[in-house]
Amino acid sequence: MHRTLITWLQAAPLAVILLGFLVAPIIMIVIVSFWGATEFSIYPDFQLENYKFLFSSPVTYKVFFVTFKYAFITWALTLTIGFTVAYFLAFHIRSQTTQIALFLLCTIPFWTSNIIRMISWIPFLGRNGIANQTLISWGVIDAPLDWLLYSDFSVILAFVHLYTLFMVVPIFNTMMRIDKSLLEAARDAGASGFQTLCHLIIPLTKPGIMIGSIFVLTLVMGDFITVRFMSGSQKANVGRLISNDIALLQYPSAAATAVVLLCTVLIMIAIMLRFVNIRKEL
Amino acid sequence: MEKRPRSFYVLASFFGLFILFLYGPTLTIAILSFQGPKGGLTFPMNGVSLHWFRDLFEQQAVGDIWGAFRRSLLLGFMVMITTVVGSVMAGLAFRKRFAGSSVLFYLAITSLVIPSILISLGVGLIFNQLGFRVHWATSGFGSQLTWTLPFGLLIMFAVFNRFDKSYEEAARDQGASSWQTIRFVVVPIIAPSLIGVALFGFTLSYDEFARTLLTAGSYNTLPLEIFGMTTNVTTPVIYALGTLTTLFSLGVIGFFLLTFWLIGKRRARFGSDAGKGL
Known part of the structure; x- marks a missing residue:
């Protein structure tokens, strides 16, 4: 009895914060979603108007489609880049010090401001930005491209820039746990590098890929x-x-x-969590 | 040493490009923040000067960025300390199964993956309906914890998954109480990881935007102030601010990494050689 009490007390701060600032806000949002609104204020009610309007508006479907599109393209790109980077760090760097240094180099931007990192694309992508100037001076294009900034392209570029890290870290983490003797065994048995990648490394890295995917998809969906x-x-x-x-x-x-x-995000996560046990993978 | 395969060089160049992609834009605005007084938001450089940095210190040019910086700093420390204490305690609790443990775990995961705007909206609504004023040190503080605490908890899981329980058993066999075991055995062993948790707590709070947006009230934190500037400031002064705050973040990261490294060195120097066969 005494021990259980101590355990509960230890878990209490986390539980209190999550109840007050996660569970209560969600409940509040659900309640308010049935309320009514005038131009200036909201009033308690139980009406389905908000949902009816939402599901009858073509804008909703369009916007959800765009959200899924961003999520899918960003996911595919961050996965490809993140996997390649993690693979290089985990299997091609031989000294542990170099490995740690390069890994830190990849993670440091995560601890700096996202907004500044977005702003920093402006001098690159603008009409008179570095990208257009370079392409013109190379003679690739005659007039500046307009779709570089303020377009789907720049949105996805920023997503990839901000979130590839969330793929690199978990994938690298699972790759580091792969027993190196398995790779030797594969080579001894005559597997080519490509075969080792497909039949050994990718299957064993799946949990890391799942965790990274959960992060990237939810961050993009909620952005x-x-x-x-x-x-x-x-x-x-x-x-x-x-x-x-x-x-x-x-x-x-x-x-x-x-x-x-x-609901959309939670359903996606629930499906993905069926393939991975997060607590075991850390 | 074995000869490097060709794939090494291909992957190494890919990695190099990736690093360039990560850091290139930030370096560009760092250079552009030294624009001359007549310079614009893109190249070419119109002279070199500290003009835009000087502008930052003039109140009327950019609003209350120093006040915002002070608030962000203070909030960062509050969040950091709460995150370290909260995650260590929860990490200790999760080593045993207790009633509600899996619910709490899934809540923590939900807290991490929930779209940030929901926290912002929900907390804002609750405060409004209860008649409280939103303020960065109350509603903003709590909202940021929903982002930093789960990260801290995940780090603690990683730490305790690798923790050798025989140290604790040894302490208990010698008659240590459970508090003494934690205070003199567990905490010193996990201390370096706590620096990692503190780094996450501080930096994630210092740069947090989405969850603070509707919960900070009338006094902005620095990221909110910067975001406000993006809509009405069209001079390189915003690059100067970006460069300074990035330098500050890098300084903080450097400080934490240095502390981590020093603790490791100290440990290697004072550590016992028992069991090493020396």
Whole structure:
């Protein structure tokens, strides 16, 4: 009895924070999604108007489609880049010190500001930016490209820039746990490098790939700031739909959209968690 | 030593490009922040000067960035300390099975993957409906913890998965109470990892944006202030600010990594050689 009490006390701070700032807000959002709104205020009610409007509007489907599109393309790119980088670090770097140094080099941007990292693309991608100037001076194009900044291209570029790290770290972590003698055994048995990759390394790295995918997909699905900033407010995803409603003080409608987004994300995570045991993989 | 295969060089160049991709843009704005007074947001450089850095120190040019910086710094420390204490305690708790442990674990994972705008919106709504004023040190603080605490917890899982329990058993056999075991055996052993948790706590809070957006109230934190600037500032002053705050972050990261390294050195020097067959 005494021991259980101590354990509960140890878990209490985490539990209190999560109850107060995660569970309660979610419950509040669900409640408010049934409320009504005037132009200036919101009032308690039980109506399905917000949901009816949401599901009958073609904008909703378009915006959800865009959100999935961003999520899928970003996922594919971050996975390819992240896997390659992790593979290089884990299997081609021989000294442990170099390995740690290069790994840190990859992770340091994670601890700096995302907003600054987004802003830093402007001198590259703008009409008179470095990319256009370079391409013109090489004679590849005659006039500056307009789709480099404030487009789907720049949004996805920023996502890949910000989130590839979330793939590199878990994939690298699982790769480091692969027993090196398995690789030798594969080579001794006559497997080519490509065969070793396909039949040994990729299957054994699956948990890391899953964890990375969960991070990248949820971050992109829930984003509103990257899309707003990198598209110059010209593109919309679900997060922006919510933040626009908030800016117009239409909280019930924002809440209804938020509930639908949350359900979508949680269903995706639940499916992915079936393939991996996070606690064991750390 | 074995000769490097050709794939090494291909992958090494890929890695080099990746690093360039990661750091190139930040380096570019660092260079551009030294634009001359007439310079714009892109190249070419129109002279070299410290003009835009000087601008940062003039109140009317950029708003209250120093106040925002002080608030972010203080909030960062609050979040860091709470994250370290909270994650260590929860990490200790999760070593045993207790009623509700898996619910709490899944809540922590949910907290990590939930779209940040939901936290912002939900906390904002609760505070409004209860008639409390949102403030960075209350609602903002709690909202940021929903992001940093789960990270801290995951690190603690990684730490305790590798923790050799025989040290604790030895302490208990010698008659240590459970508090003494934690205070004099467990905590010193996991101390270096706590530096990692502290690094996550501070830097993630210092740069946090989405969860603080609707919960910081009328006094902005630095990322909110910077975001506000992006809509109405069209001079390199924003690059100067970006460069300074990135340098600050790098300094903080360097400080934590150095501490981590020094603890490791100290340990190697004072550590016992028992069991090493010397």
